[in-house]
Amino acid sequence: QANKPWHEIGRDAKPAEIKAWNIDVRPDFKGLPKGSGSVKLGEQVWEAQCASCHGVFGESNEVFTPIVGGTTKEDIQRGRVKNLEEGSNYPQRTTMMKVATISTLWDYINRAMPWNNPKSLKVEEVYGVLAYILNLADVVPEDFVLSDQNIAEVQQRMPNRNGMVFYEPLWRVDGRGDVQNVACMRDCPVQVSIRSVLPEHARDAHGNIREQNRVIGPVRGADTTR
Amino acid sequence: QANKPWHEIGRDAKPAEIKAWNIDVRPDFKGLPKGSGSVKLGEQVWEAQCASCHGVFGESNEVFTPIVGGTTKEDIQRGRVKNLEEGSNYPQRTTMMKVATISTLWDYINRAMPWNNPKSLKVEEVYGVLAYILNLADVVPEDFVLSDQNIAEVQQRMPNRNGMVFYEPLWRVDGRGDVQNVACMRDCPVQVSIRSVLPEHARDAHGNIREQNRVIGPVRGADTTR
Amino acid sequence: VAATASATRALAAEGEDVILNLPEHTTGLGQPVAALGYGQPSKWEANLQRRESPGLTRVSQASVSFTPLQGLFGIITPSGLHFERHHQGWWDIDPSKHRLMVHGDDGMVKRPRVFTMDDLMRLPSVSRIHFIECGANSAPEWGNVALPSVQYTHGMLSCSEFTGVLLSTLLEMCGIDKKRAKYVLAEGADGSSMTRTISIEQAMDDVIVAWGMNGEMLRPENGYPLRLVVPGVQGVSWVKYLRRIKVGDMKWATKDEAIHYVDLMPDGTHRQYTGIQECKSVITTPSGGQTLLDRGYYNVTGLAWSGRGTIKRVDVSFDGGRNWRTARLEGPILPKALTRFNIDWVWDGKPAILQSRAIDSTGYVQPKINQLRAVRGTRSIYHQNAIQSWLVSENGEVSNVQVY
C-alpha cells in the first residue's frame, strides 16, 4: 500500500530524544530504570521535599488526600483492603488503600513529584522515597532497599493488589453499562416524598447564587444569603 | 384556534409608547408628521449642525460621501441620473444621485442626524434641512417651504426617482440569480495569463501581513514591508 | 568559543534542545483554575485580531472591522473575532431597560405588545447555526484586485450558533392580519435606529429574534441584548439592539435599502432589495499574504456557504480553473451556515493558482468574476460572490490575483 502524500511531514525521532521523554513505567515494569534506593535515603528525601505537603508520615490532608494510612498487615496478606468495604468508618481513602500497582507510584513520583518541582528526583531518590512510603504503610521493613530487582516481589505485598476489576462495558464505546432505566411515560412508580434535599448549610456554601445568575431572563438567582 | 400557552407573556403597548417609537416614514408618506420647514430655516440648521461634517454645500467627502452633487436639471426632468451611467467620470456617487424616494431622506434625517446627536431635530427642522438639501441639488427653489402637503409633488422632481428596479430573485430565498457558472471539471476554458494582480502599493496598505498571521502553522504571514 | 560551538553541534546531532532540555512547564507548577473567571486566548495568538481596512470608511463609528479568516478553523467564529459593522457606533446596553415593541398601523397587529428581555427569554426558543455576511463583502474587487489578504477580501463573514424566539412566534401571539401583512420593519435602538424591511414569508419562516450567540449572550458589538437573525440575508438586515418590529403592507425604502445596499447596474439603474447572499466559497489557508513554509503536502482548507440552502459540493483547482477536484466537506452541513472544506495538495515548488468553487442545494454553481461582470458590470458593490484566485509564487508567497 502506497505512502500517503503527507508521509514525509515531521522527522524521525532521535534515540536521545526518545530516551529523554520515554519515562513511563508499566505494571510489568517495562520502562523501569535500573537502580535502587533505601528507606533511609527515602526518609531524607521525604522530609526535605515531600513532608511539607504530605505530612511527616504521609498522613496530611492539607494539600491532598493522605498517601498512607488505612491498610493493615492482613490487607497486605490478602491483597484486599478491608477499609474499602462497605460500612468501614475509615475517614479517607488513602493512596495506599487504593493503588494496586507499585509501578503506578514509581512512575508518578518520577514524573510529577515534588509537585512544585517535578522531574527533579534522581532514580535512586524515586526508589528510596517510594521505599519510604511503603515502609510507612508496613509493606517493607525499615532497612529495606527497593530496586528494579525486587520490585516485583514487593508488588506481591501491595495491600490492594487484588482490588481492581477491569470493567469492559465502560471501557468500550460499544459496550453496554450495568444500569439502565425504562422509558415509562404514564403513572410511573415513584415515591411521593422527596428523598433528599439540599442541607441548609450548603445553600450558601458556594457564595450568593444571586450573583451567579444573569440579571435578566426567565429567572433570577435566589439570594442565598437570606 | 386556541391561544398558545405563552399568549399572556409581555403586555399591551400603550398608545403613547407606540407614538414615541413609531417614527418610520414610508414611500407613500404614511408616518410623515404634519408640518413644514423652509429652505431658509434649513440653511440655519444645516450650517449650525450639519455643515461641519457634510460641508457647507453638502459636498464634503471628509466624514461621509457627499450628500449633494452630480445631478442636473435634465436628471430632475427625466427622473434618471445620467452620471450613474457607464462611462460617467463623476468622482462620487452622492446621496442625491442615488436616492429615489424623498421619504427615505426625511425618515433618515429624522432618526439619525445629526450623527452625534440623533433625534434632536424638531419636525420643522427636518422639513427645513431636507428642503435645504433639495435646494442645493436644484430640486426646489430658494424660497421653498417643504411640507407634508407638497412633499408628494417634490417626489416627482427627485433626480433618480425612476432609477430603482425591484429585482425579485435576490429578494426571495427561493429565487434564482442572473449569474451562474457550470461545474466543468477537466480542461475547462480559462485564459492562461493572470488578469489582475495586487498593485504594489496595496501590498502594505493594511499593515504588515506578517503580524496578522499566526506564529505557527503551515504558513507564515509574508513580510509586506519588504 | 570553539568548544561551545562544537558542544552545540553535538547537542544538535543528538536531538533538539526543546526535547532534550525539559521546558519550565514540564518541570514546574502552573497557574490555578479560575485564574481567569472568563478565559482569554493565548498570548501567542495576539496576531489574530479584527481590523479595519484603511481608507474604506472615513470614521470608525460608521465602519467595518474584518474577521481574520486566515487563521480560523471549522465553522464557528470565535465571538471575540466576529466582524463588526456599525453605522452609528456600538453600545453596551443595560438589558433590564431594553424593550421590544411589536405593532402595526391600522389594525395590522391586533394586539400591539411590549416585551422585556425577561418576557422574551421565557418564550419557546430555537438554537441554530447560521452565517452572517455583509452584502458588501468582497466589494472592493468587482473591478480589479485591491486587497492583500482574505481577512479583507472575505472577512465580513462570521458564523455562530444563535438562540432566540422565532419571529413568527411573536407575530402570531400579537395577532397579525394575515391577509394584509406583507412586510415587517425591524428597527434598532442605536443612534441610527437602523431599519430594514423583511418579507413576511421569511418573517414567518426562519427569522429569529436572538439573544444568544455561541452559548452566551450576544456581544455588545453584535447587538446585545437582542438582534434579528435573518438567515441567508445580508448582515445589514440582522438589525442589532432590536427595539421594534412593525408589520405593514409596503416596503419601507429605508436609507440602507434606498441609498446603500442597492446594486448599480451597467444601464445606470439600481437593483433594490437584493438581500440574498448567494453561494460562495474561499480558500482560507493558504491565502493572500501567507507564505508556504516548504514544498510538499498541504491540507488546503476553506469555507463555503449559501443563503439559499446547504452546500452540496466544493471543487478546488490548483491550475487557475482548468482542472478541478472535489474537496472533503466537514460536518455538520447546515442550511445557511458555513461549511468547512479540506483537500489534499502537494506543492511542487512551481507557481500555482488556487481556486474554490461551491455548489449549493439549488444546483447553483458559484460564478467567475467575468460572469458576474458580464451581467452586473463592475460598479454594483454588493453581492460579489465570485471565485477567488490565489497565486502561489515560486518563493512560496501567496498573493491575490484574478484569473478566469
Added chain:
Amino acid sequence: VAATASATRALAAEGEDVILNLPEHTTGLGQPVAALGYGQPSKWEANLQRRESPGLTRVSQASVSFTPLQGLFGIITPSGLHFERHHQGWWDIDPSKHRLMVHGDDGMVKRPRVFTMDDLMRLPSVSRIHFIECGANSAPEWGNVALPSVQYTHGMLSCSEFTGVLLSTLLEMCGIDKKRAKYVLAEGADGSSMTRTISIEQAMDDVIVAWGMNGEMLRPENGYPLRLVVPGVQGVSWVKYLRRIKVGDMKWATKDEAIHYVDLMPDGTHRQYTGIQECKSVITTPSGGQTLLDRGYYNVTGLAWSGRGTIKRVDVSFDGGRNWRTARLEGPILPKALTRFNIDWVWDGKPAILQSRAIDSTGYVQPKINQLRAVRGTRSIYHQNAIQSWLVSENGEVSNVQVY
C-alpha cells in the same frame, strides 16, 4: 413633592419611562469598530463566570472550575467559560517550541517521529463538535443532595468544535505494528506529564490530535497548543499540552487510572478503566438556585449527551417522574456532542418537581439515582449520570432534591 409624585403616576399610566424617554444610546453616537480587536462579553454578563467549588479540592492548581450552565444557550460552550481541570496548573506554552513525539518500544512503531506545530497543522484535518465531561461530574451527589446549582452539579461539562488531525493519520504514517499494538499512551507536557491509556480501537477511530477549539486555537487552560480529543470518554483522557503518543500492548495503570478515576463498588473492589461517559441529561433553566419570576408559561431547557452515540429522545417530567412528555430537540444532533432540548411548561404556582431523562441511539435510558446505587452503591465517585430533580417551591425558588 405631591406634584412630582402625581407627574410620575401620570407618566406611568402613559407608559414606561424607558420607552417614552429615549435612552442615551438612541440619541447619541456609540463606540468605534475595533475598539476591541478581540471582543469581550457585555459588562452586564459579569455574573456568568467559571468558579471553583469551595472545599472540593485543597489547592487551586489541582482543582476544577465549573462552567455556568445555568446561563448558557444552545450547545456550543463559550471558550472563556469552558470548565477547567488541572492537576499541576496550566501554562501558556510557546507553540513554536512545542513538539509531539510518536513512538513505541521494541519496534511497535516502525518510524518514530517528531512533529512541530507547523508539521501537524499541514496534515489533513477534521473539524467536529464533541462534548467533554469530567468523569467526576455530579460526583458529590451519589449519596445525598450536596450542591446548590447546576454550575456545581453538572458544570464539568463543555462542548466545542474541535479541529485537528485524526490520531489514526499519525499512527498510520509512523507505521504501527498492527498485530501487536493494543493500546496507546497519551502524555502531556505539563508538570504532571499527565498520562492516559487509550484503546487502539478508539485511537484508530475518532480520536483527534486537536489544536483548534471553536474556530481559534485551544485556550491555554484547555491545552494550548495541542490536546487529545477522545470523543465520549471522560475529560481526564483528553490529555492537554500533548507531547507524546506511545504505542504499546498493555494498559499503563497510570496514576489517574489506578488511584483516581477508578470506581469503588459495594464489595470493596474498584472498577478500573471506566472511561465512557454514559447517556445523561439535565435541565439548565429553571435549575437549582434560580427563582421563577412569575406563574405562567416557561420554555424549560436543558442539555442531553451520550458518550456512546447520538441523543434520540429526551423526556421531561414535572411531577417528579410520574408522568413524562417528550421534549423538542434542537439541531444539529451529533454523535458524542451536546444536544439542546426545550419543552413548554405552564407553572400554576404549586410545588413541582422537574426531571429530564435522555435516551441515546443504543436505546439506553438514563437511569434514576436509586438504580445506579442498587448496582454501584454510593461510593464510586465517577460516572454519576442519574436523572436530576429540581423542586420548584411555591415562592418560585428552585432547589436541588432527589426524588425517585
